[in-house]
Amino acid sequence: MFETIHLPHKPGTPLSYRLLPGQGPLSTTHLIVFLNGLIVPQISWQPTIDCIQRWAENGHRSNYPLLLTYDRYGQGESGRDPADEQHGGSHDINEVISDLHALVQELWKTKTKEISNGQPLQKGGQAANQETPKLIFVANSIGCVIARLYAETYPGVAEALLLLDSNIANSDQVSMFPDPDAPGFDPAILPDDVTVEDLRRTRAAYASHFHPSAPNPEHLDRRNIASLLPYSDSPKLRGVGEDGGKRPWITVVGHDWEVFAEEGSRGSMNVPKSLTNAFVNPAWARYNEGLTHLTDAERARGPVIATGCGHFIQRDDPDLVALLTDDLLSKIEASEKR
Numbered sequence: 296m297f298e299t300i301h302l303p304h305k306p307g308t309p310l311s312y313r314l315l316p317g318q319g320p321l322s323t324t325h326l327i328v329f330l331n332g333l334i335v336p337q338i339s340w341q342p343t344i345d346c347i348q349r350w351a352e353n354g355h356r357s358n359y360p361l362l363l364t365y366d367r368y369g370q371g372e373s374g375r376d377p378a379d380e381q382h383g384g385s386h387d388i389n390e391v392i393s394d395l396h397a398l399v400q401e402l403w404k405t406k407t408k409e410i411s412n413g414q415p416l417q418k419g420g421q422a423a424n425q426e427t428p429k430l431i432f433v434a435n436s437i438g439c440v441i442a443r444l445y446a447e448t449y450p451g452v453a454e455a456l457l458l459l460d461s462n463i464a465n466s467d468q469v470s471m472f473p474d475p476d477a478p479g480f481d482p483a484i485l486p487d488d489v490t491v492e493d494l495r496r497t498r499a500a501y502a503s504h505f506h507p508s509a510p511n512p513e514h515l516d517r518r519n520i521a522s523l524l525p526y527s528d529s530p531k532l533r534g535v536g537e538d539g540g541k542r543p544w545i546t547v548v549g550h551d552w553e554v555f556a557e558e559g560s561r562g563s564m565n566v567p568k569s570l571t572n573a574f575v576n577p578a579w580a581r582y583n584e585g586l587t588h589l590t591d592a593e594r595a596r597g598p599v600i601a602t603g604c605g606h607f608i609q610r611d612d613p614d615l616v617a618l619l620t621d622d623l624l625s626k627i628e629a630s631e632k633r
Contacts, residue, residue, distance in 0.1 A: 297372055302397045311372035312365035313337065314402055315344065318351055319358030321624065325454065326399065326428035329364045332436025333511050335607055336371030337364035342613035347620065359624055360431060361406065365398060367391055369513040376514065385516040388523065392445050403428050429535050433620055435459040435609055440520060446543065450533035455544040455623040459608040459616065463582045464524040468505035471578045472498050486569035497566045527585025542590040544626050546619050547597035549583045551604050552576045558605045
């Protein structure tokens, strides 16, 4: 199902990816890039892709871009990032952005070469007419942070972003909860069924799992992310084209509060639901609201609440992700006809 590529700047390490054909004019100009979170690899997007392709087969969507999924270095089927050896055993988010840019450039160049050799990647055989693609990011969790940083690093490339329960980039995750050891802490602010000991335990669990300094199998060092993206609502992203054009279309999606709280209450985390609902969910909702201001008001949608979904929205409701992706494609189509 997946292929491997050896990128020019890391020739000794395989990167696992899958590039699927598009159809119609958008397949010659646009590329949808699916961006994973830390935990769930590229295979998590397959049900959403199945839905998009099913709509194409039944005639609902005859015009859509190429579809790209991949496992970052250190994730899924890809090899460990060789940059780890030069940086004390880990790599940062800037390395991830550079890798993604190299992957997009290499695959798009390969695609146009195959087309020129009479082997079109897009259905219908339309000739490629663009040296670099316009990007549509469909991202979950820290993938949303990657999408946003990519759009800032390479301005004028991203035409749309679908942000599914973005990681709260400007938080250490622990400080969403009150500190019981801080001067003036008042236990009365806690929900009735939560003790100070529950709060301490929850803060410790969040620190060990979610703090930017917490280790992860990908060896992605996240400690500089808050300084790179200190605000949820700024700076605004530039639009496609040399002159910046109109800003990207952005759809922001948040998890279902009750489902997320229930998931956190199970397993090793064992976070009281009322504690999640009192402190985490409101902070996340405020962050998601800020993300909608990264573009112009008329080009923003959300925050949409993914009813019945926890953090991994593409796993819990792949049809919703496909539907929201289709909505962005329709907006792009309509804007190109004007």
